[in-house]
Amino acid sequence: MSIKVPSVTSRRLNQIPPSGIRKFFDLIVSMEGVISLGVGEPDFATPWHIREAAIYSLEKGYTMYTSNLGMLELRRELSRYLKDTYNLDYNPESELLITVGVSEGLDLATRAILDPGDEVIMPDPCYSAYNPCVILAGGTPIMVPTNEENNFELAAADVEARVTNKTKAILIGYPANPTGAVMSRDKLAQIAEVARRHRLVVISDEIYARLVYGVEHTCFATLPQIKESTILLGGFSKAYAMTGWRIGYAAANKEIIAAMTKIHQYTMLCASIMGQVAAIEALKSGEASTAEMAEEYNRRRLVIVQGLNDIGLPCFEPRGAFYTFPSIKGTGMTSEEFAEKLLMEEKVAVVPGIAFGQCGEGYIRCCYATSLAEIEEALSRMGRFVSKHKK
Numbered sequence: 551m552s553i554k555v556p557s558v559t560s561r562r563l564n565q566i567p568p569s570g571i572r573k574f575f576d577l578i579v580s581m582e583g584v585i586s587l588g589v590g591e592p593d594f595a596t597p598w599h600i601r602e603a604a605i606y607s608l609e610k611g612y613t614m615y616t617s618n619l620g621m622l623e624l625r626r627e628l629s630r631y632l633k634d635t636y637n638l639d640y641n642p643e644s645e646l647l648i649t650v651g652v653s654e655g656l657d658l659a660t661r662a663i664l665d666p667g668d669e670v671i672m673p674d675p676c677y678s679a680y681n682p683c684v685i686l687a688g689g690t691p692i693m694v695p696t697n698e699e700n701n702f703e704l705a706a707a708d709v710e711a712r713v714t715n716k717t718k719a720i721l722i723g724y725p726a727n728p729t730g731a732v733m734s735r736d737k738l739a740q741i742a743e744v745a746r747r748h749r750l751v752v753i754s755d756e757i758y759a760r761l762v763y764g765v766e767h768t769c770f771a772t773l774p775q776i777k778e779s780t781i782l783l784g785g786f787s788k789a790y791a792m793t794g795w796r797i798g799y800a801a802a803n804k805e806i807i808a809a810m811t812k813i814h815q816y817t818m819l820c821a822s823i824m825g826q827v828a829a830i831e832a833l834k835s836g837e838a839s840t841a842e843m844a845e846e847y848n849r850r851r852l853v854i855v856q857g858l859n860d861i862g863l864p865c866f867e868p869r870g871a872f873y874t875f876p877s878i879k880g881t882g883m884t885s886e887e888f889a890e891k892l893l894m895e896e897k898v899a900v901v902p903g904i905a906f907g908q909c910g911e912g913y914i915r916c917c918y919a920t921s922l923a924e925i926e927e928a929l930s931r932m933g934r935f936v937s938k939h940k941k
């Protein structure tokens with residue numbers, strides 16, 4: 551007779567479902583011939599000169615811990631980059647922290663500022679880690695619906711309507727995962743105005759800043775009188791095809807960076823030195839490779855958006871990141887049914903929109919960081935699938 555052992559996992563953790571993305575990708579590994587428009591990562595290897603810099607550093611014996619904040623040389627390069635790109639001043643000694651990807655940056659930022667019960671306002675749909683990060687930090691996520699009719703932009707009035715005396719922060723990420731939406735400077739300025747009026751911190755995840763097509767990226771911290779209360783999160787995973795190196799950064803005022811560093815020093819200690827050396831090289835001379843990759847993503851973006859519209863999956867035009875978010879409402883299926891059936895019948899992997907929030911239902915996320923040939927084959931298989939299942 552088996553004895554029932556009481557659950558030992560925390561109640562807080564039990565509030566969080568497992569990632570809706572990973573669930574699918576565990577399934578795919580056992581299948582052959584699958585085209586994946588699933589996981590959001592570049593199909594390029596890290597540019598050679600960046601890999602080479604890291605290899606050379608290993609040859610020289612750079613295999614130790616770095617300062618908790620990250621290598622000073624990297625923080626200096628980053629400070630220069632933020633100055634050159636956005637005309638923002640961050641002191642490399644006290645206002646920049648190198649993190650283990652933006653993932654760690656999100657975890658640290660939420661844990662550093664939240665007390666139990668504090669509310670964090672964020673758009674729905676949004677990147678699947680935002681909601682869990684807030685819950686794990688003891689906070690309460692407050693979702694603001696966004697929709698296709700408004701290009702999945704977050705409206706300042708909708709944010710303000712949800713501010714209570716428990717609201718501590720707004721968490722946004724533009725260009726957006728999963729929709730590819732980019733917000734204009736004016737609309738972001740309206741959100742900054744709400745944040746200022748209610749003295750809220752803004753966590754701005756700008757991991758896709760370098761991947762915009764025909765529009766300008768606005769760095770949130772450049773908006774009037776908002777830098778002091780903004781935690782800018784950035785990283786190397788997407789722009790430099792460096793997902794495996796696990797390097798990101800946080801830029802914020804001294805007090806916030808000190809608080810984030812306090813957690814980081816006990817939990818991570820530091821980001822890997824190899825990754826940091828690679829990031830220095832990326833900042834020093836990665837610009838041309840980034841521009842080349844962005845151009846290629848743009849070519850694929852045009853093909854996939856047109857293709858999805860042609861096969862009857864209407865798709866608003868994403869202006870950033872490397873995702874499209876077509877509507878599947880015409881098929882009458884839920885996004886999970888659609889993704890599962892598409893995988894089983896046509897061997898194309900996409901992510902159900904529901905994995906990104908309630909407002910993602912009725913949509914799927916297709917990542918176009920894969921070759922044009924694969925995109926075209928995926929479109930042809932999806933076209934067949936949609937014709938078969940159209941209501």
Ligand SMILES: Cc1ncc(COP(=O)(O)O)c(C=O)c1O
Pocket residue numbers: 590650651652653654677723726727755757785786787793796797798
């Ligand atoms: C919006 C967003 N933020 C953060 C991350 C995590 O990135 P990193 O590899 O820097 O941890 C991702 C990865 O997909 C993302 O899409």
